[in-house]
Amino acid sequence: MSRASLAAALLAAALLGACTPKASAPPAAVAAAPVVAAPLPQGSGCGPAIARTQAVVDSDVATGNLNAPVGERFSADLRNAASACQGGREREALGLLAAAKARYGYP
Numbered sequence: 001m002s003r004a005s006l007a008a009a010l011l012a013a014a015l016l017g018a019c020t021p022k023a024s025a026p027p028a029a030v031a032a033a034p035v036v037a038a039p040l041p042q043g044s045g046c047g048p049a050i051a052r053t054q055a056v057v058d059s060d061v062a063t064g065n066l067n068a069p070v071g072e073r074f075s076a077d078l079r080n081a082a083s084a085c086q087g088g089r090e091r092e093a094l095g096l097l098a099a100a101k102a103r104y105g106y107p
Contacts, residue, residue, distance in 0.1 A: 046085035
């Protein structure tokens with residue numbers, strides 16, 4: 001090994017050693033509330049599709065993956081879709097569902 005290679009290797013080792021974190025107190029354990037996942041509604045049509053999406057939104061709000069105000073706006077959009085579905089307007093309901101999912105970035 002040449003002197004330049006040896007010097008570079010020693011310098012790299014010294015720099016890496018300088019980046020090593022020093023011993024500190026271990027992080028406090030965070031107790032998370034257990035999240036129990038209920039089975040998603042089954043079936044086809046607008047009712048079960050809207051209910052499945054609402055279940056995902058509720059779960060995301062409960063776990064903190066979606067903040068509560070956004071979850072409430074999403075749920076309001078889903079209530080509009082559910083109203084159309086209950087009124088027998090399935091095509092409109094599915095369109096409202098698709099628009100809400102796209103608005104909030106849900107597949």
